Amino acid sequence: MNLVxxxxxxxxxxxxxxxxxxxxxxxxxxxxxxxxxxxxxxxQRKRAALVEEKKDWQALRDxxxxxxxxxxxxxxxxxxxxxxxxxxxxxxxHWAANAAEANRVALDILREHDAREVxxxxxxxxxxxxxxxxxxxxxxxxxxxxxxELILQLGGxxxxxxxxxxxxxxxxxxxxxxxxxxxxxxxxxxxxxxTAAARQYLREKFLRVKTAICGANFLIAETGGVTIVESEGxxxxxxxxxxxxxxxxxIEKVIPRFADLxxxxxxxxxxxxxxxxxxxxxxxxxxxxxxxxKNMHVVLLDNGRTRVLRDGIGRQTxxxxxxxxxxxxxxxxxxTGGHAYGSVYAGPIGAILTPQLEDMRHAQSLPYASSLCxxxxxxxxxxxxxxxxxxxxxxxxxxxxxxxxxxxxxxERAGMMMMAAIFASSRRYEAAQRLARTAQRTVRHGDxxxxxxxxxxxxxTETRDLxxxxxxxxxxWWQQRRRS
Amino acid sequence: MRIALFITxxxxxxxxxxxxxxxxxxxxxxxxxxxPLEQTCCGQMHFNTGYAREAYPLAKRFxxxxxxxxxxxIPSSSCVAMIREYYPxxxxxxxxxxMAAAVxxxxxxxxxxxxxxxxxxxxxxVGAYFPxxxxxxxxxxxxxxLHLGDKPLRLLRAVxxxxxxPLEGLEQCCGFGGTFAVKNADVxxxxxxxxxxxxxxTRAEVCTACDNSCLMHMQGMLHRQFAGVRTLHLAEVLxxxxxxxx
Numbered sequence: 001m002n003l004v005x006x007x008x009x010x011x012x013x014x015x016x017x018x019x020x021x022x023x024x025x026x027x028x029x030x031x032x033x034x035x036x037x038x039x040x041x042x043x044q045r046k047r048a049a050l051v052e053e054k055k056d057w058q059a060l061r062d063x064x065x066x067x068x069x070x071x072x073x074x075x076x077x078x079x080x081x082x083x084x085x086x087x088x089x090x091x092x093x094h095w096a097a098n099a100a101e102a103n104r105v106a107l108d109i110l111r112e113h114d115a116r117e118v119x120x121x122x123x124x125x126x127x128x129x130x131x132x133x134x135x136x137x138x139x140x141x142x143x144x145x146x147x148x149e150l151i152l153q154l155g156g157x158x159x160x161x162x163x164x165x166x167x168x169x170x171x172x173x174x175x176x177x178x179x180x181x182x183x184x185x186x187x188x189x190x191x192x193x194x195t196a197a198a199r200q201y202l203r204e205k206f207l208r209v210k211t212a213i214c215g216a217n218f219l220i221a222e223t224g225g226v227t228i229v230e231s232e233g234x235x236x237x238x239x240x241x242x243x244x245x246x247x248x249x250x251i252e253k254v255i256p257r258f259a260d261l262x263x264x265x266x267x268x269x270x271x272x273x274x275x276x277x278x279x280x281x282x283x284x285x286x287x288x289x290x291x292x293x294k295n296m297h298v299v300l301l302d303n304g305r306t307r308v309l310r311d312g313i314g315r316q317t318x319x320x321x322x323x324x325x326x327x328x329x330x331x332x333x334x335x336t337g338g339h340a341y342g343s344v345y346a347g348p349i350g351a352i353l354t355p356q357l358e359d360m361r362h363a364q365s366l367p368y369a370s371s372l373c374x375x376x377x378x379x380x381x382x383x384x385x386x387x388x389x390x391x392x393x394x395x396x397x398x399x400x401x402x403x404x405x406x407x408x409x410x411x412e413r414a415g416m417m418m419m420a421a422i423f424a425s426s427r428r429y430e431a432a433q434r435l436a437r438t439a440q441r442t443v444r445h446g447d448x449x450x451x452x453x454x455x456x457x458x459x460x461t462e463t464r465d466l467x468x469x470x471x472x473x474x475x476x477w478w479q480q481r482r483r484s
Numbered sequence: 485m486r487i488a489l490f491i492t493x494x495x496x497x498x499x500x501x502x503x504x505x506x507x508x509x510x511x512x513x514x515x516x517x518x519x520p521l522e523q524t525c526c527g528q529m530h531f532n533t534g535y536a537r538e539a540y541p542l543a544k545r546f547x548x549x550x551x552x553x554x555x556x557x558i559p560s561s562s563c564v565a566m567i568r569e570y571y572p573x574x575x576x577x578x579x580x581x582x583m584a585a586a587v588x589x590x591x592x593x594x595x596x597x598x599x600x601x602x603x604x605x606x607x608x609x610v611g612a613y614f615p616x617x618x619x620x621x622x623x624x625x626x627x628x629x630l631h632l633g634d635k636p637l638r639l640l641r642a643v644x645x646x647x648x649x650p651l652e653g654l655e656q657c658c659g660f661g662g663t664f665a666v667k668n669a670d671v672x673x674x675x676x677x678x679x680x681x682x683x684x685x686t687r688a689e690v691c692t693a694c695d696n697s698c699l700m701h702m703q704g705m706l707h708r709q710f711a712g713v714r715t716l717h718l719a720e721v722l723x724x725x726x727x728x729x730x
Contacts, residue, residue, distance in 0.1 A: 371659055371675070420530060463708065469497065
């Protein structure tokens with residue numbers, strides 16, 4: 001069977017359209033919205049039930065946040081400790097400042113082993129650096145082995161969620177993709193039939209391909225361990241069968257101690273998939289003769305993370321353990337799905353991570369892709385105050401704009417400056433209230449509501465009416481009452 | 485008790501009846517309401533949109549005006565959340581020790597309207613009469629920042645004649661989010677559609693909340709649809725009495 005594998009370029013925040021424009025297109029996709037709402041509702045329900053049974057859930061969140069904060073505070077030390085332990089156990093550590101370096105390192109290792117194919121464990125980090133596309137350009141075929149990633153790869157699609165990357169597809173759509181790409185016209189949409197088809201397709205790869213690429217959930221500084229948790233067992237296949245294993249890992253993924261897993265392996269699976277524990281928990285601490293890969297590499301990726309660390313408020317973003325609970329809880333993500341964010345990191349975490357990784361030069365619409373409802377913060381197992389970071393990043397976007405001449409003509413900015421001047425004095429404020437009412441009298445008759453407004457306010461009246469200004473303000477009523 | 489009312493800029497300008505109702509309820513309970521006329525805005529809109537620099541003088545203004553108040557009542561969860569969550573951080577960022585100390589001393593005296601009634605004044609039955617089918621919308625700031633919980637519901641349950649119906653998807657945002665409603669108007673409308681659907685499913689005549697911002701948003705779509713549901717701030721529901729002269 002000769003399958004054409006598509007490796008569409010990873011979404012690039014540098015060229016992606018602004019969130020509102022991209023969202024408008026996805027909002028019209030009724031099937032997508034139904035799939036997203038169903039999937040996120042299901043995961044949220046499972047998560048809520050499991051969180052409910054943990055009486056110490058808030059303490060676990062505090063402990064998780066403390067562990068992650070400690071790791072970030074001493075990141076350099078813990079990374080060096082990890083490198084030391086992992087190499088002492090026969091592994092090799094590489095340091096990559098950016099995506100290009102990480103891809104290059106991986107390709108060099110593959111070439112060293114004459115590898116023309118690799119099997120891959122689901123990894124957002126490799127998606128972040130566009131690794132599949134890069135490898136394809138250098139004549140190496142990457143086979144995704146995670147069921148959802150396989151669906152996306154065979155369907156020429158991109159992940160829309162960091163844990164459940166194909167949640168925007170339902171099983172009828174999955175059947176169609178498998179039937180077409182695997183040449184199985186009679187395939188049913190029964191989940192068992194679909195997984196059996198994937199299994200057969202993947203087993204052949206597991207047995208043949210000698211090199212694997214993975215990410216990591218955690219790097220343990222104390223033991224030099226690479227931790228990977230998963231639900232399907234396909235990851236375990238990639239971790240045990242190949243001779244060479246390359247892990248591409250963001251530098252923020254390090255945790256100080258083995259014992260820290262006690263906390264994080266309770267909160268991560270509950271938050272991510274609504275499971276008490278992941279079915280497969282693997283920790284590789286170097287090379288063990290006769291068991292598993294003979295060559296183990298860890299590529300430590302910076303790609304903007306050190307810069308994020310410098311921002312006192314923004315740095316908490318790096319506490320993230322990629323559980324995706326914020327995506328499931330987000331009412332914005334619920335409507336649009338992940339693609340509208342124009343980044344492999346979608347939803348609330350993507351809205352704060354992506355613009356920071358891009359040094360605020362791109363993805364500037366993402367901090368505004370939130371109603372600041374706080375549902376993300378409430379579910380975050382490591383207590384990242386996402387609304388706080390969103391507002392902080394908005395200020396960074398605005399402050400960047402202040403230096404530009406064009407900002408003088410920006411409608412929003414002009415409005416904000418005017419309002420700030422009005423609110424600075426109660427006399428000016430009262431005058432503005434009276435002026436607005438006078439202006440209203442010239443355009444309106446009687447008490448009719450507004451169905452159309454000019455400028456930015458017109459976005460309101462596209463779908464919503466607006467009540468007219470009342471005859472008297474509260475303060476006028478108050479003063480009148482005082483007098484009488 | 486002497487209660488200083490911070491009405492908030494949008495209630496003052498767009499929802500004067502909410503303020504009148506707050507005054508009516510508090511006076512009915514025997515308290516004295518004061519209204520410092522110098523007050524304007526807490527700075528939330530500026531701060532949340534990224535104009536922290538412009539928000540800071542407004543925050544300082546608020547703290548100066550209310551520094552000596554015995555108790556401050558604010559009929560808006562989101563403004564209370566702004567003051568409680570972000571004023572201390574703003575003072576810190578601006579390295580303003582005087583402001584930081586003033587905020588610390590003021591915060592324990594600042595209450596959202598339903599908090600004031602239930603926590604500070606210890607009442608749930610305010611003697612109200614409101615013979616309508618009502619559903620309650622929990623605003624995000626009330627729910628997650630102030631943790632109002634069932635305080636507004638306890639107040640509503642004590643209202644004579646009122647039939648309270650639960651709203652499905654209570655913890656889901658209505659999509660207002662301040663400038664979000666125009667900057668991401670399409671997503672906001674999609675969120676609002678889900679919310680108004682839930683409201684209509686309750687067959688309530690009135691949807692109430694502790695925030696007129698959410699209510700203005702919901703009313704905007706319900707009015708466009710001629711849906712026959714009106715929105716009223718909690719204070720307006722609680723202000724109603726059987727006294728025809730009231």
